[in-house]
Amino acid sequence: MKPPHRIALYAGALALGIAGLFSNSFTAQIERLDLPSMVAKTDNSVYAEIVAKRVIRVDDPVDGPELFYTILTLEGTSLRNGASLSVDVTFPGGFINDKEGVHNSEAPSADDIKVGNRVVAFYKWSNNMGGQVRGNALYASHGGIYRTTDSPKGRMVLGRGDGYAVAKNLALADLETAVRSLVTEKK
Numbered sequence: 001m002k003p004p005h006r007i008a009l010y011a012g013a014l015a016l017g018i019a020g021l022f023s024n025s026f027t028a029q030i031e032r033l034d035l036p037s038m039v040a041k042t043d044n045s046v047y048a049e050i051v052a053k054r055v056i057r058v059d060d061p062v063d064g065p066e067l068f069y070t071i072l073t074l075e076g077t078s079l080r081n082g083a084s085l086s087v088d089v090t091f092p093g094g095f096i097n098d099k100e101g102v103h104n105s106e107a108p109s110a111d112d113i114k115v116g117n118r119v120v121a122f123y124k125w126s127n128n129m130g131g132q133v134r135g136n137a138l139y140a141s142h143g144g145i146y147r148t149t150d151s152p153k154g155r156m157v158l159g160r161g162d163g164y165a166v167a168k169n170l171a172l173a174d175l176e177t178a179v180r181s182l183v184t185e186k187k
Contacts, residue, residue: 033140038165039182042122042139046087047148047172048076050117055094055101058131067131068102070094072113074121079179089123091138092130106141113145120146120157120175122165148172
């Protein structure tokens with residue numbers, strides 16, 4: 001018969017081994033994006049004003065009931081080519097009213113998506129975001145939208161820190177130059 005401390009040691013080792021086998025399937029990982037990878041993974045980026053915001057509810061026989069999506073209408077210019085555009089971008093979560101909706105931990109903050117804000121947004125077309133909702137998905141949800149502000153140096157894009165496409169505050173003109181350079185390199 002083995003001493004009790006050895007049994008506990010073996011049991012602990014077995015538990016760690018089993019946890020290791022399953023850890024990848026239970027661990028969420030957030031995608032770290034620098035500007036080159038964000039530009040490579042998206043269809044477009046825009047500097048724009050948020051001119052409208054609405055939330056829709058979808059009840060889908062496959063993906064389930066009560067799927068909520070926020071749709072932002074943005075009017076501005078493409079950072080990739082300077083073209084004027086109006087585009088809707090969509091992300092999961094949002095509230096139709098005080099009682100009907102859902103929080104999403106990856107959604108942009110309410111302050112980020114106020115109508116009237118001037119933002120930079122990165123997006124990619126999706127044929128099905130869930131519930132058969134099609135459209136331009138805000139890439140990386142809250143990691144795909146950046147507030148801007150005026151400064152003595154001109155319009156600034158507010159960075160979000162290491163691991164985001166715009167890590168530190170950056171002049172909008174410099175971001176536009178960097179995005180266009182990355183698009184040219186990609187071709």
